[in-house]
Amino acid sequence: MSKIILTGDRPTGRLHVGHYAGSLKRRVELQNSGEYEKIFIMIADAQALTDNFENPEKVRQNIIEVALDYLSVGLDPKMSTLFIQSQIPELTELSFYYMNLVTVSRLQRNPTVKAEIQMRNFEASIPAGFLCYPISQAADITAFKATTVPVGDDQLPMIEQTREIVRRFNTIYAETLVEPEALLPENEACMRLPGTDGKAKMSKSLGNCIYLADTPEEVQKKIMSMYTDPLHVRVEDPGRVDGNAVFTYLDAFCREEHLERYLPEYRNLEELKAHYQRGGLGDVKLKKLLNKIIQEELEPIRARRKEYEKDIASVYDILKAGSLRAREEAAKTLDEVKKAMKINYFDDLTLLEKQSQMYHNN
Numbered sequence: 120m121s122k123i124i125l126t127g128d129r130p131t132g133r134l135h136v137g138h139y140a141g142s143l144k145r146r147v148e149l150q151n152s153g154e155y156e157k158i159f160i161m162i163a164d165a166q167a168l169t170d171n172f173e174n175p176e177k178v179r180q181n182i183i184e185v186a187l188d189y190l191s192v193g194l195d196p197k198m199s200t201l202f203i204q205s206q207i208p209e210l211t212e213l214s215f216y217y218m219n220l221v222t223v224s225r226l227q228r229n230p231t232v233k234a235e236i237q238m239r240n241f242e243a244s245i246p247a248g249f250l251c252y253p254i255s256q257a258a259d260i261t262a263f264k265a266t267t268v269p270v271g272d273d274q275l276p277m278i279e280q281t282r283e284i285v286r287r288f289n290t291i292y293a294e295t296l297v298e299p300e301a302l303l304p305e306n307e308a309c310m311r312l313p314g315t316d317g318k319a320k321m322s323k324s325l326g327n328c329i330y331l332a333d334t335p336e337e338v339q340k341k342i343m344s345m346y347t348d349p350l351h352v353r354v355e356d357p358g359r360v361d362g363n364a365v366f367t368y369l370d371a372f373c374r375e376e377h378l379e380r381y382l383p384e385y386r387n388l389e390e391l392k393a394h395y396q397r398g399g400l401g402d403v404k405l406k407k408l409l410n411k412i413i414q415e416e417l418e419p420i421r422a423r424r425k426e427y428e429k430d431i432a433s434v435y436d437i438l439k440a441g442s443l444r445a446r447e448e449a450a451k452t453l454d455e456v457k458k459a460m461k462i463n464y465f466d467d468l469t470l471l472e473k474q475s476q477m478y479h480n481n
Contacts, residue, residue, distance in 0.1 A: 214258040
């Protein structure tokens with residue numbers, strides 16, 4: 120079986136270093152590995168509208184921002200198909216058919232959906248489109264026969280629900296859909312970077328994100344004001360590593376060669392942590408190290424973005440071409456689904472022959 124990847128992001132804002140550490144960097148590595156026959160990367164605007172339906176302009180304006188972020192990190196449209204979800208109507212039709220395979224109570228039990236409902240205060244009035252988010256995601260994954268879906272651990276319940284839908288469809292109708300596997304980040308720290316304020320999640324509204332498009336000055340300002348250990352008041356005080364945002368970022372980004380260049384007195388990150396825990400290591404020194412590492416990581420991304428920003432029309436051409444390719448793939452799967460469900464009336468010549476013969480004999 121061919122190895123195929125499907126992944127993507129909701130265009131509700133510019134992408135930040137949490138997206139980069141958690142998924143974007145890995146996507147580029149997977150793209151360049153040569154292990155996958157096809158890679159589909161979706162800008163999930165239709166899903167974004169499930170909780171932004173009253174503000175479609177927010178989604179519309181961020182299409183280009185996400186596309187620029189994709190291209191700037193190194194996703195290559197010659198190797199990966201970049202497309203816009205809403206431009207593939209076959210996904211909507213697949214979602215409609217899959218709705219018959221899932222109960223409302225099962226959707227409500229989905230841990231990811233429950234958490235998202237609570238976060239958005241939807242408990243009293245849940246939009247139907249939002250509740251059906253897992254079904255839409257199943258359509259996205261199965262339309263391209265994805266074998267692999269890179270996700271964070273918070274998305275595992277969504278992948279499991281897709282697998283349930285696939286098994287149920289294949290059992291009722293015919294072996295048609297591919298059951299996907301989740302691919303988690305190899306570095307546990309990359310799964311979910313906290314905000315610069317130490318809060319569990321980066322959020323544009325909280326102003327605690329380091330964006331891929333931030334200037335060097337903006338990045339430095341955010342890092343130097345980063346949350347550490349509130350009890351680590353003086354340099355000589357012992358400090359806590361757990362829950363310290365600076366160390367979480369260092370876990371995600373720092374490599375031994377960084378220490379060789381910037382703090383050669385430490386052989387590895389564990390020695391740095393041990394020094395901080397016993398006291399005698401200041402927060403400013405740590406933040407300066409992190410700033411150098413993040414700036415080094417973001418510099419080529421910024422440079423590529425500036426080049427693409429010179430010709431926005433070409434970026435839209437990339438998305439249009441990718442959407443056309445994606446639609447061709449999704450249409451093939453939809454044809455197979457309709458055939459399995461026996462609703463391909465005008466394509467099934469045997470149906471016409473049988474019914475003609477039946478009425479002729481009568």
